[in-house]
Amino acid sequence: MIHELLKYLHYKSLDYAIISGYKALFEETSDIGDIDILFKKQDFLKIETVLKDFCELEGFKIVQIYHQEVYAKNIFIFNPKTTELLNLDTYGKLHRKQTVYFTETEIFKNCLSYKNVSTLVTHQEFLHYLLKKIDKNEITEVSFNYLRALFLKETIPCERVVKTCFKNWSSVVVEAFETNNKDLLLESIETLKKNIKVNTKLSYDDKIRNQIRILKRIVKPTGVAISFLGPDGSGKSTIINGLKNKTLPFRKTAYFHLKPIITDRNSASLATADPHKYAPYSKLKSYVKLLFFIFQYNLGWVKNIWPAKVKSTLVIFDRYYDDLIVDHKRYRYGGYKSIAKLIRIFIPKPKLYFILTADADTIYGRKQEVEREELQIQIENYKALVDGKQYHHINANKPPHEIVNKVYKILMKKMYERY
Known part of the structure; x- marks a missing residue:
């Protein structure tokens, strides 16, 4: 998709520069990852419209737009036919810690071309990549060698820009590349981080834009919460792990079991060999438990889930409140099912539910935690939740990779419907 996009930008006469990693665009076996692409300031301000037209x-x-800074947006583009995901880090300024080292004119009047792809000149690429790797603690053998190759290619300009961005530790950086001493950078990396010049003065317009950006992030978070439901043996854990291993348009993933509460216990320790071992509570105690659930779910959502969504996290629940309606014995609920359904109105809900079921014989062959007759009832109750909009049925008889791909496609569809 990236090559189609670059052709489109050329067709629209939009100037751009791939900041780093441009060689990987032409390597078939290379994992491209995210692509850093710089635009002129005015073009960046309309980049969402440009990409939507494309x-x-x-x-x-477009399945995700993560606005991390005033002039930086992480935009993910999805191809529904191939399920390919393009991760674009778009910028309107080439800066680090609000300090701009090269003007727009300096950059776009001097761009180089690599196989018809517009790139930064060597010393500009060197400085940007160096500051990025120092800031992220990612000075590896590969990144150091790449930086040193750039340094040796334009030594004097690279030395000059290093001196402009570090307060008084530029000599250490220069010495590291001149003597081919990666350890010198590693030993000084925390000091170098603190030594990078920081511009604390933003223009009035940028301050306003930044406040609007933060407000939008809070009001319309880019993260998504989803839940997996299904009887024991339906393969929820396998599918969750498979989904987490996919390339996802999120900063991170977070896992919760049943409730939006952070716990030290893992999913294995939460499993039980006999979920129907204990007798149900009385009606009164059951209703008190439902009220406590309202408190737990809402407090946990505000404290744990909403902040995670603001940080562009995919929140994954293994089971959710709906399980109590399907399998009330597991939760020792002894009240009326209609009351439990009514209480669900007051429970915050994930964006999507994936309901994994198969025939009773298949699931019973995997786990015999409940009687087969009870399992059949659970399967029917789970299927009754399916509406094809928020609750989606997934055939757990399929191979895991097929199930993961189906879940992935449904998730991507829900995400691009937002745009």
């Missing part, structure tokens, strides 16, 4: 033309979909 997607409309090509049949692609």
Whole structure:
């Protein structure tokens, strides 16, 4: 998709520069990962419109826009036909810690070309990549060698820009590359981080834009919460792990079991060999438990889930409140099912539910934690939740990779519907 996008930008006469990693665009066996692409400030301010027009033309979909800084947006584009995901880190300024080291004119009047792809000149690429790797603690053998190759290619300009961005530790950086001493950088990395010049003065317009950006992030978080439901033996844990291993348009993933409460216990320790071992509570105690659930779910959502969504996290629940309606014996609920359904109105809900079921014989062959007759009832109750909009049925008889791909496609569809 990236090559189609670059052709489109050329067609629209939009100037751009791939900041780093441009060689990987032409390596078939390379994992491209995220692509850093710089635009002129005015073009960046309309980049969402540009990319939406591009997607409309090509049949692609925008599934995520993560606005991390005033002039930085992480935008994910999805190809529904191939399920390919393009991760674009778009910028309107080439800066670090609000300090701009090169003007827009300096950058776009001097761009180089690598196989018809516009790139930064060597010393600009060197400085940007160096500051990025120092800031992220990612000075590896590979990254150091790449930086040193850039340094040796334009030694004097690279030395000059290093001196402009560090307060008084530029000599250490220069010495590390001149003597091919990666350890010198590693030993000084925390000091170097603190030594990078920081610009604390933002323009009035940028301050306003930043406040609007933060407000939008809070009001319309880019993270998504989903839940997996199904009887024991339906393969929820396998599918959850498979989904987490996919390339996802999120900063991170977070796992919760049943409730939005952080616990030290893992999913294995939460499993029980006999979920129906204990007798149900009385009606009064059962209703008190439901009220406590309202408190737990809402407090946990505000404290744990909403902040995670603001930070662009995919929140994954293994089971959720709906399980109590399907399998009330597991939770020792002895009240009326209609009351439990009514209480669900006051429970915050994930964006999507994936309901994994198979025939009773298959699931019973995997786990015999409840009687087969009870298992059949649970399967029917789970299927009754399916509406094809928020609650989606997934056939757990399929191979795990097929199930993961189906879940992934449904998730991506729900995400691009937001745009």
